[in-house]
Amino acid sequence: MTLTQLSYIVAVDKHRHFATAAKKIYITQPTLSMQIQKLEDELGVLIFDRSKSPVVPTAMGEEIIKQAKEILSGAKHIEDMVAVQGENLRGSFRVGIIPTIAPYLVPLFLKPFVDAYPEVELVFEEALTAEVLKGLNEDYYDVGIIATPTDQHIFEKDLFLEPFLAYVHPEHKLAKKDKVCVDDLYNEDLWLLNEGHCFRDQTMKICKQNNEKRNKAPIIFESGNLETLKRLVEQDFGVTLMPYLAMDDHDTRCANGVVKEFEDPVPSRKIRLVYSREFLKKNLIDAFAEVIVDSIPKELESQEEKMVIE
Known part of the structure; x- marks a missing residue:
């Protein structure tokens, strides 16, 4: 059993479709199917009922997937602890960003951020607000960029008014x-x-x-x-x-x-950076927010909150 295999079953559970899950995690469907089959053979149980469309976990599969999420979260926590040590920021940084922001904001700050922090592996995914928040709660995203407030237990950092x-x-x-x-x-x-x-x-x-x-x-x-x-x-x-x-x-x-x-x-509208864990990767989150704010057009820096639509 490997962390990779556990990440594959979590991906299939999320998308409920082998081909879609493979596409989302950038591997081929045969590779995904083969690794999940190997895990099922090793454990001696079926994790997914492939006769259903969309595919669904079996009763035992649901318990295994639940435990897999906890294991992957713990492993990610260890990687994050190591990544934020020292002066040089490094490691993976997954960003969920809504489609009405992504194509216009990301090109403004991407190069300055990569130039400043070349050891950080940025991964962007466009998703609707509800999906971004869900991904934060599941530790799938490190941060999200959204344009509405949230009543969930996550942290917010205001970036700019648009x-x-x-x-x-x-x-x-x-x-x-x-x-x-x-x-x-x-x-x-x-x-x-x-x-x-x-x-x-x-x-x-x-x-x-x-x-x-x-x-x-x-x-x-x-x-x-x-x-x-x-x-x-x-x-x-x-x-x-x-x-x-x-x-x-x-x-x-x-x-x-x-x-x-x-x-x-x-x-x-108010553009916000949101995240679910206050201290882990905090220095990376702060650096990310700073580069974004420094990269926006100067005319947006002086916007006043006269009629913010939430």
Whole structure:
């Protein structure tokens, strides 16, 4: 029995599919299946019922997986203790980050962090907020980067405030304004992300607060990611809201859309670093947060908490 084999059965339990689990942990499915089969042969029990779809653990398998998680957590704790000793930070550092932040924030700080801490192995995974929090509680992630507060027993470190921006078609009436205000969203139909994204929920809160004043239910068009929303606006006459970093490199010479800032009070979201263990890897967490804050655009450093949408 090896730690690797235990990590494989935990992965299959998490994804309930051998091929998906193999893909997520970057090995081939035959390798995964062979190692789990070897473990089952060694123990003399079936860990998974392969006749079910999705695959499920057997009764004994559930107990084995539960113990495997505790063993893997203990092994990780030992590795972490060693990694944080001395002046040079090193070791693995797994980050769960929501999709409306990852493609825009990570490129800003990745190179500075790697240059400063070359012995740290960074692993990023995009996941929705609920999945990030679940991964933290299970010690799968070392830290998470999210945009909403949490009532769970985890620690939070505020990174920066990110304003919302409006993105409109050039022929839309809002394109003629110098700045838009929240009231402008009263009578507009918005492109939104699908359910599960916190950015969708935050956009809905802005619209709900305003439309309730006029007893108007907004018509909602849904899509899968922010880049799709941009393209929909450029092909239509609709409106969508974007986080600041998603539009920071917006090229108005190519894109057929117009970015509009909000008047005061500017709605914004708070980007947070969250983690479940206060002391383990604390110096690495602090270094990670510092590099992120140092890498964001200067105009975000002076944002005021006037209208934070949680």
